[in-house]
Amino acid sequence: MSERREFFRRVAAAAVGAEPPPPDPWLERYSRQLVLPEWSEAAQRALGDASVLVVGAGALGSPVATYLAGAGVGRLGIVDDGDVELSNLHRQHLHFTPDVGVPKAHSAAAKLGFLNPDVVIEPYPASFTAAMVDGQDLVVDCTDSFEARYAVNAACCAAGVALVEAGVIGTSGLVMAILPGETACYRCAFPQAPPPGATPTCAQAGVLGPAAGVVGSLQALEALKLLAGLPGVLTDAFLQIDLAAHDFLRVAVRRRDDCPDCAGA
């Protein structure tokens, strides 16, 4: 089939004269970000040299990993110990109906490999451990509980690895970028988890797919800013997002001297 297609392509090319040289695939793939005034070849190369760990391949992890892979991050680790469930599909766009029952890390890695074969995708179908943070340039926390976010925050603070936190529930969300030792961490902003039962979990409250898409996209954008060295990173603050009312509120946060996670960072 491909031989026939090649034959007809040559016939067509001969009919219209010499073909233009093929475009450089690297330039072409990243052209719409390279063309931006704030982007550069150096920014693109920095992205290509970066290792990023995405913790959670669900509602936030789907847009985060999709945009980071598409943008050309060199190495992308995907951590998730769950399997794809039918109830995930409305908001976790890296997983499709035939993936139900497949480990999310593998399901996500397969799609990301199709999206951008330049990216080294490393699926980890396992629970997050602090050791996974070692050697990463950036961690993006796409988990869905306070305990999990505290664990990722503590690991990143201990290892001095930049982090982008986020959470989403219903039609609300939150995004925060963290440079351990320099800017306020997640625990500086939220020293204590709400008492059990005070906040609904994702499973109890539900999430509208596009809300997770918005929050995850903001998270991916902060990650790209950090990786490319762009200004305007959302540090020492979090963005509180209420999509029912179309409210975006930037809340300033200060480092806490007594923060158990980052005071020693």
Add this chain to the structure above:
Amino acid sequence: MLDVTDLTCPMTWVRTKLELERIAPGEALEVRCREGEALENVPRSAAEAGHDVQVTGAVVRIVRR
């Protein structure tokens, strides 16, 4: 001399922009463009980016800011 006559927008500007990133401020880059869209857009994009631009025929001379 950078020749972008076989490219279309925005690749014409992408190639030009990347070449400009490789030269020092004050240095000049000459870009040969195809008549029409490229010869209109490359100088305009260069000027918008703050560079000094001079067009002679189909050649755009850009001095990096």
